[in-house]
Amino acid sequence: MTIQEFVSQLDQLSEKATKAFADATDADSLDQARIAFLGSKKGELKAIQKSMGAVPKESKKEAGLKFNEVKGAIQQAFEAAQARLLGGSGSRVADPKFDATLPGTAFRVGRLHPITQTINELKDIMGRLGFTPAEGPEIEDDYHNFEALNIPRVHPARDPLDNFYLSVAGKTNDGALSDNPLLMRSQTSTVQIRVMEDTKPPIRIVSLGRVYRPDETDATHYPMFHQIEGLMVDENVTLADLKTVLNLFATNYLGNEVPVRIRPSFFPFTEPSVEADYFWDGRWVEFGGAGIVDPNVLRSVGYDPETYSGFAFGLGIERLCMIRHQIKDIRDLFTNDVRFLRQF
Numbered sequence: 001m002t003i004q005e006f007v008s009q010l011d012q013l014s015e016k017a018t019k020a021f022a023d024a025t026d027a028d029s030l031d032q033a034r035i036a037f038l039g040s041k042k043g044e045l046k047a048i049q050k051s052m053g054a055v056p057k058e059s060k061k062e063a064g065l066k067f068n069e070v071k072g073a074i075q076q077a078f079e080a081a082q083a084r085l086l087g088g089s090g091s092r093v094a095d096p097k098f099d100a101t102l103p104g105t106a107f108r109v110g111r112l113h114p115i116t117q118t119i120n121e122l123k124d125i126m127g128r129l130g131f132t133p134a135e136g137p138e139i140e141d142d143y144h145n146f147e148a149l150n151i152p153r154v155h156p157a158r159d160p161l162d163n164f165y166l167s168v169a170g171k172t173n174d175g176a177l178s179d180n181p182l183l184m185r186s187q188t189s190t191v192q193i194r195v196m197e198d199t200k201p202p203i204r205i206v207s208l209g210r211v212y213r214p215d216e217t218d219a220t221h222y223p224m225f226h227q228i229e230g231l232m233v234d235e236n237v238t239l240a241d242l243k244t245v246l247n248l249f250a251t252n253y254l255g256n257e258v259p260v261r262i263r264p265s266f267f268p269f270t271e272p273s274v275e276a277d278y279f280w281d282g283r284w285v286e287f288g289g290a291g292i293v294d295p296n297v298l299r300s301v302g303y304d305p306e307t308y309s310g311f312a313f314g315l316g317i318e319r320l321c322m323i324r325h326q327i328k329d330i331r332d333l334f335t336n337d338v339r340f341l342r343q344f
């Protein structure tokens, strides 16, 4: 073998090995590359070292120098990949000052998802206003998701295409029509009913959780998102109470004095119904729906609407989180790329 052939073999190997280490995506693929190139028995570097015997005597010195240079480069590529993937160089183990019993610093400590952080904070704010957290199931029945909320049978919100029904279009598994099909809840207003069924007024609860709608996914829509539902029932509760609570809520979450306005709207379970906006960053931003609990809803849970009144609101949690952190695309919250999540 000529010295030129030997050198060119080494150069090719160097390129191949450097690329393999740079491409390694986890500890396993890194280890495979290490064995393939640096392995002491079948490693490619070893094989080339053996072929050095065939290089003419007068070129041996040059071959040796070149070999060591390439070996060093490959070794370095390996260590760089190791540091990148494992957060530290293996050679540290041999360092006498290295104490393996100390807690690792190279590992990143985990953190709560930004939505979970937002939920905790919102719970906290509402807690200070006297609202206790309440929960309801994510698999709901038609009664709690629609019927008790005064949403009539023919209402478009019940359309099978707008909901994740668990039994097809109200049919049970044996094909019979079910009166009360199950679905993934489409709103947290279900929890209003569940709480009122079990408790007598006065009531002040918040419920934070997932809801599901078969929406096309884009920068502001996702088929699963989170809502915060508030409910207050007592004697003489009015829209003024609602507006005060929303104002304190927005001001606490976003900081500074945040003005809130309400516009007329419609929901079957509130009368009057409003759409609430808050003023943020020079413009009005939609907050969510709210209103005075419809007397039919109070009746459905056995409350006397002549004695009690209440307000309810339902706001999207993603939107609040995204405004506050200037997140532009809702999908970033759920693709779980740690480089994104680490920022919060």
Ligand code: PHE
Residues within 6 Å of the ligand: 186, 187, 188, 189, 267, 270, 288, 289, 290, 291, 312, 313, 314, 315
């Ligand atoms: N549930 C409604 C929605 O998802 C919001 C809402 C809640 C409206 C409570 C009024 C009262 O759009």
